[in-house]
Amino acid sequence: MNPRVLVLCGGLSHERDVSLSSGHRVAGFLEDTGKWDVAIHDVDNALLDFLTDPATRPDIVWPLLHGSYGEDGSIRDVLEMVDLPYIGSRAKASMLAWNKPIAKNIVRKIGRLHTPHSVTLPQEVFRELGVQPIINHIVNSLGLPLIVKPSMGGSALGCTVVHDIAQLPQALVDCFAYAHTALIEHFVEGTEVSVSILDTGDEIIALPALEISTPHGIYDYSERYTPGETEFIVPARLDSDVLERVKDDALTAYQVLGMRDISRIDFIVDRDGIPQFLEANVTPGMTDVSILPRQAVAAGFNLGDLYSRIVESVLSQNRNVPHEKSSL
Amino acid sequence: MTNNTPHIIKNDPWYGSYASRAEDMRASEIRALFAVASRPEVVSLAGGMPYLDFLPFDELSELVAKMLREEGSHAWQYGSAQGNAHLRERILDIVRLEHITDAQADDVVITNGSQNGLDLITRLMCDPGDVIIAEDPNYVGALGVFKSFQAEVINAHMDADGLIPESFEESIKYAIAQGKRVKFLYTVPTFHNPAGVTMSIERRTRILEIARKYHVLVVEDNPYGLLSFDNKTYPALRSMDPDNVVYLSSFSKIIAPGMRVAWMIAPPGIRQKLVLANESSILSPSNMSQMTISTYLDNFDWKKQIEEYRGMYKSRCETMDQALRTYMPYCSWNKPQGGFYIWLKIPEGLDAKAMLPRAITARVAYVSGTAFYDTGEGADHMRLSFCYPTEERIVEGIRRLSTVVDEELATAQLFGTTSTSTIPVIKPEN
Numbered sequence: 202m203n204p205r206v207l208v209l210c211g212g213l214s215h216e217r218d219v220s221l222s223s224g225h226r227v228a229g230f231l232e233d234t235g236k237w238d239v240a241i242h243d244v245d246n247a248l249l250d251f252l253t254d255p256a257t258r259p260d261i262v263w264p265l266l267h268g269s270y271g272e273d274g275s276i277r278d279v280l281e282m283v284d285l286p287y288i289g290s291r292a293k294a295s296m297l298a299w300n301k302p303i304a305k306n307i308v309r310k311i312g313r314l315h316t317p318h319s320v321t322l323p324q325e326v327f328r329e330l331g332v333q334p335i336i337n338h339i340v341n342s343l344g345l346p347l348i349v350k351p352s353m354g355g356s357a358l359g360c361t362v363v364h365d366i367a368q369l370p371q372a373l374v375d376c377f378a379y380a381h382t383a384l385i386e387h388f389v390e391g392t393e394v395s396v397s398i399l400d401t402g403d404e405i406i407a408l409p410a411l412e413i414s415t416p417h418g419i420y421d422y423s424e425r426y427t428p429g430e431t432e433f434i435v436p437a438r439l440d441s442d443v444l445e446r447v448k449d450d451a452l453t454a455y456q457v458l459g460m461r462d463i464s465r466i467d468f469i470v471d472r473d474g475i476p477q478f479l480e481a482n483v484t485p486g487m488t489d490v491s492i493l494p495r496q497a498v499a500a501g502f503n504l505g506d507l508y509s510r511i512v513e514s515v516l517s518q519n520r521n522v523p524h525e526k527s528s529l
Numbered sequence: 530m531t532n533n534t535p536h537i538i539k540n541d542p543w544y545g546s547y548a549s550r551a552e553d554m555r556a557s558e559i560r561a562l563f564a565v566a567s568r569p570e571v572v573s574l575a576g577g578m579p580y581l582d583f584l585p586f587d588e589l590s591e592l593v594a595k596m597l598r599e600e601g602s603h604a605w606q607y608g609s610a611q612g613n614a615h616l617r618e619r620i621l622d623i624v625r626l627e628h629i630t631d632a633q634a635d636d637v638v639i640t641n642g643s644q645n646g647l648d649l650i651t652r653l654m655c656d657p658g659d660v661i662i663a664e665d666p667n668y669v670g671a672l673g674v675f676k677s678f679q680a681e682v683i684n685a686h687m688d689a690d691g692l693i694p695e696s697f698e699e700s701i702k703y704a705i706a707q708g709k710r711v712k713f714l715y716t717v718p719t720f721h722n723p724a725g726v727t728m729s730i731e732r733r734t735r736i737l738e739i740a741r742k743y744h745v746l747v748v749e750d751n752p753y754g755l756l757s758f759d760n761k762t763y764p765a766l767r768s769m770d771p772d773n774v775v776y777l778s779s780f781s782k783i784i785a786p787g788m789r790v791a792w793m794i795a796p797p798g799i800r801q802k803l804v805l806a807n808e809s810s811i812l813s814p815s816n817m818s819q820m821t822i823s824t825y826l827d828n829f830d831w832k833k834q835i836e837e838y839r840g841m842y843k844s845r846c847e848t849m850d851q852a853l854r855t856y857m858p859y860c861s862w863n864k865p866q867g868g869f870y871i872w873l874k875i876p877e878g879l880d881a882k883a884m885l886p887r888a889i890t891a892r893v894a895y896v897s898g899t900a901f902y903d904t905g906e907g908a909d910h911m912r913l914s915f916c917y918p919t920e921e922r923i924v925e926g927i928r929r930l931s932t933v934v935d936e937e938l939a940t941a942q943l944f945g946t947t948s949t950s951t952i953p954v955i956k957p958e959n
Contacts, residue, residue, distance in 0.1 A: 213892075214565075218561035218564035324658050336853055373944055374883070411538075423557070427555040431540065432538070434535050435538060
């Protein structure tokens with residue numbers, strides 16, 4: 202009998218649709234290897250029974266939940282409580298990496314990486330201090346253009362690039378529809394690149410930096426999930442020393458954030474060739490149009506073999522660490 | 530592993546080969562949010578799904594099993610492009626309720642849902658750039674079909690009595706002045722989706738007169754006509770002008786959408802072409818589905834079933850109306866006399882589409898009014914469906930929605946993206 206792998210996907214976040222697609226893709230590739238008995242489960246009130254019933258209890262879980270609950274560490278905490286090994290960063294590391302302002306702070310202070318100037322403001326601050334004075338200070342401090350993002354969340358949902366101060370109020374309203382806190386960041390012009398990092402047991406691999414080229418310059422939800430318009434270029438069209446620095450910075454971010462197994466680190470390389478860290482993805486998209494699988498195939502990997510190697514690696518590590526011993 | 534020569538990865542190597550009509554077929558974050566709406570934690574006031582738990586599935590499954598034993602080789606075989614003759618006869622019993630008494634079974638064409646029917650009639654009538662006049666707002670599924678054939682939609686306005694004849698005529702004149710060919714009027718005259726209004730009898734007569742005057746075909750989409758709350762059925766436009774109306778209706782709302790069985794009644798020339806178009810499109814509608822529907826119609830009191838549905842939907846509509854009065858009295862809405870939907874106007878300055886993520890977080894879903902226009906309008910409205918959730922869930926859904934609207938209004942007022950400084954008090958439009 203093959204080891205049981207449970208792929209967790211769906212959930213109740215705004216990214217449920219993407220998560221379902223990621224989960225079914227990964228499950229399909231694992232099944233095709235013939236090495237695993239793969240099951241797929243949503244996050245619902247039947248999940249705990251499924252995880253603990255000896256008849257269904259998996260040997261390992263691959264959480265492919267995007268958005269809140271999936272990437273904020275909470276489901277991973279639950280998996281640790283029921284002593285199940287899982288693929289991906291631990292709960293507390295996820296909690297830090299998932300929060301964009303905190304992750305930026307860690308990689309800047311501890312990793313010594315560059316990050317775009319930004320402020321992080323909850324809606325209440327605007328209410329208490331007045332909108333227009335704060336907006337004026339934001340623009341004076343960070344300059345234009347800006348990008349307004351929910352402080353937590355993925356798939357570019359709720360993100361708006363602001364070129365004029367008059368656009369900022371609406372951008373904030375749109376952002377607060379997704380989250381209580383906004384990360385308002387100077388929009389750095391440059392080359393958008395991603396580095397996926399994989400731990401296959403033998404080594405930690407940083408896949409060659411992938412450049413994202415979109416017709417309108419913004420990699421928004423529609424560009425991400427409509428096949429066609431966006432082009433990925435591997436390796437990114439950057440000087441070799443810059444490419445090397447992007448790779449090193451990605452590995453640094455991965456390490457200082459305490460990530461493990463699989464992640465994707467996003468940067469903008471500015472006009473001076475300096476990689477500016479944007480975010481670290483606890484659960485990178487694994488859909489048929491997502492960056493990580495395309496990057497892996499471009500690097501010569503067979504996806505079924507690669508995903509199997511990751512599962513085998515985690516299974517071999519005997520990770521059933523009791524919950525109270527959990528740390529970064 | 531790769532060398533250091535950059536190479537381009539195309540997610541879709543066929544990008545650039547698609548027809549121009551496929552350009553708008555793009556992923557959308559709003560569509561993605563509806564994946565969450567299917568979860569039981571979310572009160573979905575979004576979908577127009579009929580409530581099916583009243584159907585006699587136990588008895589029906591035995592009868593369908595018997596049908597398969599006795600006629601399985603026919604049920605699972607290809608069928609006629611026009612549809613099963615027995616079912617077409619039974620459909621005549623249904624349309625008589627809407628005063629269509631002169632139709633023959635030969636006038637009926639069975640389709641895979643009315644969406645298939647809309648596709649066929651648009652394919653038959655419209656070259657790119659031809660004009661379709663449609664109500665404002667308009668059924669979102671029809672808009673998608675019209676766009677796929679590159680037809681131009683010109684809106685005509687409605688009020689509480691449905692399509693306004695003067696607006697209809699103005700739209701025809703406008704199109705003609707632009708040198709365009711008006712191919713048909715698309716209308717949902719009874720219990721409109723999404724507006725919930727019904728065209729008055731007087732207006733039906735006037736609309737048909739105008740259509741005849743300008744030689745404009747009328748495409749009457751009537752899935753909700755039998756679902757009135759006062760047992761009143763309106764005469765179908767087809768019953769008033771058989772030569773100039775193509776009538777579409779469906780079993781989706783009165784029996785079950787999963788069967789995908791609907792029908793069209795058309796004048797002879799158009800009907801003949803519809804059959805040929807159906808054949809080239811799908812060869813034939815599903816025999817299995819048609820025979821399942823026939824089995825139901827032949828063995829159950831379907832009229833009584835429709836009466837039960839009317840009572841249930843009426844009660845749910847009243848519950849939603851009352852919940853709106855309790856929780857959202859500052860909004861305005863119509864109170865429909867049948868069908869599935871309430872068309873809600875939200876406070877000025879709010880954007881129903883932009884507000885949807887907040888609603889999903891609050892575990893309630895609706896359809897933004899923008900879905901029912903192809904012009905970007907409609908952000909000040911949302912469509913609320915009362916057909917599927919129980920009354921208890923409807924009340925809870927409206928309560929959740931009210932908190933979402935309150936929060937969004939407070940945010941919009943804070944950032945000055947709405948001109949209103951206080952919550953407006955608007956009396957419901959009844």
